[in-house]
Amino acid sequence: SLRINKGMHVDGNWPALGAAAAVAHSLGLTPAQTAQAVQIAACQLPMSLYLPVRSGDTSRNTYLGHSAQLGQSAALAVASGITSPGNAVREYAHVVLSKEPEPFDDTHGFHLLQAYVKPYAAVRHVHYGAWAACMLRPALDPDKIEHVILDVYEEAVIYCGNRAPQTPLQAQFSLSFGLAAMLGWGRLDPWVYREPQFQDAMLRALEAKVQVQVDASWTQQQMRGARLRIECSDGSRYEQEITAVPGDAQMPFTERELVDKFLGYCEASMPLDSARLWARQLLVAPTNTHPFPFWNLPQEKTPC
Structure with a gap:
């Protein structure tokens, strides 16, 4: 198993491994040939950067297409007789990521069944704080909110640390924006990314009040969650902790x-x-x- 380094974006690299396996299966290749297709893709995985997300440019939207193209090419290569070394994934981890790959999960369960449906139009990391805000919102008056503290795991801060986002893509990777949108409007869907609401003064004021902190315990345990604390001008305080959101395996969508x-x-x-x-x-x-x-x-x- 592979995990990206800081500054990388996952969509443009090892999704190609899954695409290679899927296309190989569709072609009716043997399990050994399918493994070869994955290794061929691993021999030439690109390095996709997080940079466009920070800058708000849409080049990030080309990443998955590139991965699919590489996976298809790898499977077709195997079908035509091209071979690959059997340890390319491990070599990629050493050469590109400078680390050992994580142990491979060889259990017989279908990982597809662990997939989730995202309720909100934002990166999954944003969902935990947004869901906590959704839980607290009925008791809150957004105009009285003075201080907002969001505790999350480190990975969420790395990938969704954008502040005062100026483009929808930046905002989808912004913990503070998603939280503010939910507090202000009770929704985090395509509507919030359209004008005039995207630059709404109330939304922007709320976003600026959000302080994001890393929870060391969640980070160490590789747990996902959010703890939201809000102080209001009338002296009232609110707190909500979230460790699962709708769409997770433990909270499946109806x-x-x-x-x-x-x-x-x-x-x-x-x-x-x-x-x-x-x-x-x-x-x-x-x-x-x-x-x-x-x-x-x-x-x-x-x-x-």
Whole structure:
């Protein structure tokens, strides 16, 4: 297993390993060939930077496409007879990351079942503070908030430490922005990233009041969570600790919550009736049904 170094962004590197395995499986390659595809991808993994997230540039959005392209190329290479050393992933950890790879999880469970659905339009690290704010918000008057302290694990600060973000991408990687949006409006969805609300004076004032601190215990235990403390001008104080958010394995989304999120995110791009139809097709249609119209178009029979 690999973990990125500070200054790196995960989307442009080892997602290619998963893509290589997926394409190899789709091609009907053997398990040994699938492992070879992963190693071929590991021989040439790129170094993707966190820099565009800090600057607010959208080049970060090209990272996953690059990873998918590399994974596909690696699988097709194996199918054509190209070989790879069997220890490329470990060598990548040594040469590029200057560390030993973490022990590989060889249990027989499906990691896909550990995937989560994000309720909010932000990086997962932002969700814990935002959910804590959501829990406290009914008792709060945003105009009376004077001090806000957010304790989180170190990884959240590394990847989501942007302050006073000026672009939506910066804001999606901002602990303080997500927290302020939830305190101010009770929502953290695409709407908050649009003008005029994105530069709203109330939102910006709340964001500036947020002090972010690292919880050493959570960091050491590799736990995710948030502890939110708020002091108001009338002397009232509020505190909420969160160690799981909706969408986590221990707090799975209900079907109703999933549909509501899908419909909400579609509202700016398609009529509500069309969005409902798509949702119904995705959730309950027979497995041989093509939910999206463009998938029904004739396709050439290519390997991928």
